[in-house]
Amino acid sequence: MGLIQPDRVVEFLWLVLMFSSVYYYIQKAIKDEPLPKLRTIPATLAIEEGIGRSLEMGKPVHYSMGSDGAPLTGSGMSTTIATLGLLRYVVRNTAQLGVRTIVHLPSQGYAIPLVEGAVREGYLEAGKPEAYRKGDLHYYGWLTAAFAPGVYESFVREGVGLFIHAGSVITYSFPVLEAAKIHGAISIGGTPRWTATYIFAIACDHLFIGEELLAASAQISGNKMLTSGLASEEIWKFLTIGLLIIGVVLKAFGLPFDVWMMK
């Protein structure tokens, strides 16, 4: 029995690097030391604008993470956590301004308590726990075929000023985005699932492209502890680009850098 499986050493080193860099930047944040300045993700600015517009129009904000949008097991978990962070931020801001937020729940039954909890937390953070209404969480069962008409009906009945559609979204959500457009809403959305990105490119006013959604959730929280993580992520990306360039040069000289990466 080897302590570390032989073909997983590089992978393990990556993990060690990732943990230590995040830890390093968290310590910096705790000590209040300066962190690298991050560019603003354009779609985040549009959220506040959209909430303001909803207030002026007297219409609610609708939030959906997609009909299958809350996987908890597997790597989809991170996206769920990110979109819940965004949801909490949206609920906090709408609650402060007195705008109603309607949440269209994802199909995964086991994730409902988590979503409900995030909404409650949002109201608590805004100092208005009494404004929370369970009736504003709409559930449509298991099918997108039921989800899309349900959301559509909600747009017709309640009106819609801003529609945020972000999470582990699959492409079947396209009709929902079209419906938001028909009802005159500003729509903002995005997903790290690359296959579904095109629906947002075609149908949204503002979009998070790929990883932007995950980063946005940390950035808007305003929590230095969370944004510090993005700084460490930049290191990983520069390292990746560096490894790619070094690797291709070494490979040109006959050294199998690509094989070493899989050791």
Add this chain to the structure above:
Amino acid sequence: MGEQRSIWYKLGNIDYRIIYLLVALMTAWPLWSPVGTPMTVGENVKQYAEHIRDMEPGTVVLCGFSGYMTMLPDIEPIYLATWKMLFEKDVKIMVRVTDVDGPVVIRQEFEKIKPEENFGKVYGVDYMIFPYVLMPTATEIAFTDNIRTVYPVDYYGTPLDDLPIMEGIESMHDVDWYFTSGADWGNQRYTIPYGVKLLCWGTGTGLLPFVPPFYDPVSGPCYGYVGGASQGGELELESGFFGAGVKYNDCKNLAILGLFAFVLLGNVSYFGEKYLGGS
């Protein structure tokens, strides 16, 4: 000038319902009266069929069957043609249902194929079906390591040890080929430690953008792939088991002509308004 602009504008703002109606009619017409648009079989489909034809007697095949009812029109031609090709050969077929609709759909699929009548196969001896189990990553890993910890019984509630086909099949070490919907990490876990070869089948949208990077007909991990009803039709043509895939070909071709016509119209309107219509 103003009148010209309004023409460009009108061209670019046709009522959606007219688009829907025209495209719908173009899609439906060939079903009513087949046009017979030509078909060619792609290289990847030929390879996929070739691997099935080359399977030795006694080969153990595991089929990951999503059976998502909604997606059936896009994928059913592939399932049916593949299974018919497999049943023609003397291979052991195990089917794993991976979606909650699967338990219902799988029975309908096998009723269409009729393995007993058409191919002389016997359930439990030549093929078997696992029941549906919700499988997070960790459970799937447990399954690859020891099939019986996750599935003590088959689809009909029979203990696995009572099925002759399961004799000597304990883990993925005993499986030769895995038909699956992708070749990403989740599926490569079958290949790397267990040496199972992957053949990919799936819907066009779920499979085609992702599988080609992993496709190599000689060294894998994905040895062949077929995705979507169009390629399903090609597989039917290649295998000689004709079905819905070939029939859909006409409709798909005509509908695409409709789509292209509208995209062209949109662009004519855009450039007309920009360069000829004034501001």
Add this chain to the structure above:
Amino acid sequence: MASSTFWRRDLPLLIIVGSAIPTLLWRYISHPIIDAIFAEVGNWSSIISMLGWGIAVIYLFQGEYANMKQKPDDVPTRAGFYALCAFSALLAFNSVTTGPDKMYSDAYQWWYAAFYRSESTAFYGLMFLYLCSASYRMLRARSLESFVLMAAGLLYIMRSSSMFALWFPWCVPVGEWIMNYPNKAATTAAIISATFGQVLIAVRQMLGRERTAIEVG
């Protein structure tokens, strides 16, 4: 108060970290005991998920009840909903108790496929029409970027259509090339970046810095 914080915040965090550890150990250390623990926890996860679906049923019925109260004119539709639920349940119950193959009796399958398959296929089929109208509206060469998007999309559609592939044989290699090179470049970049984002959240989770999941309640 301190003990309340422990039960509500620290213990869930400990469970998160504690259940992530077997996966990490399993991945890097080869040992039968670790494999067994990992498999066991994997089964637990499956059981919890399956039990969790019941809560969704409760939410669904709560929603339907609220709708009935809100919109009394809609009562016939809602009543139909309950009636069909009851009928389906009866049919399934009948299958479970009398059918040879538990709940998937022929009658049950017939019932399920007749309604469910047609409705869902019809609904998703509509997406094609939506995509046609959106293509007409959005696929315009307004800029270099939108031209590239349009050209790549249309070329690949041509490649996948047997008629175009026969009329314009060049579209097959061109479509394949776009799929295998530019598309692969962008997809790989998107996958790497998104994975970094996902890993970052997982690392924060392990370090107890991700608040979303642990401060709920």
Add this chain to the structure above:
Amino acid sequence: MADAIFAGIQVAMVLAVWSYLYKENIFSKVASSIVISISTVHFFLVYVQRTIDSAVIPLLNGRISYIIPLTLGLLMYTRLTKKWAWLSSYAYSLQIGLGTGSTLTTVVASSITGRIAMLINEPFKGATMFDKLSGTFLFIGAILSMTYWLFTREATGIYGYGVKIGRLFLMASIGMLYAEDVLWSQSLFVGAWEMIIDNFIKAVILGIPVG
């Protein structure tokens, strides 16, 4: 007769759903209600049955450890109360923990080191010069695409041009994904038409055998 009724139900359902295109109406609502009710019962029963088969029966047969997931699963229902709602967090904490573990393990190899190794290999792996040049194009494209997700740098100057070229790669990929979905949704649209024309009009009304 059963086939004719089956085909009739399918056509009625398809038309009811498509009437939604015109505007929301009683038929589309009824169709949606029917499907929600049937699928609710189906999913619920499948999961009840599976829970009994894969957890309760093994527990009764002596697999005591399954009492833990069954208890945790039942704790989820505390979310329905106000006072004990926080207890539900124990159940999903275990799920999140496993998700965290999966993210930290499986994806690093497949989506980071595996992708880096693949990209390094691209410029060298083709058989012809054209393939090698295409591979180099892919390699450069991937690096430029990745610059889009760098958050500490503003896209200005030469770097800005790099980001712009990277965006063109992203757009080409988005175009491909769009194409895939057009083709996929088209199959379903044809599938629905098949229910109307082949299975109902031809087979039931006109009595023409459909192959």
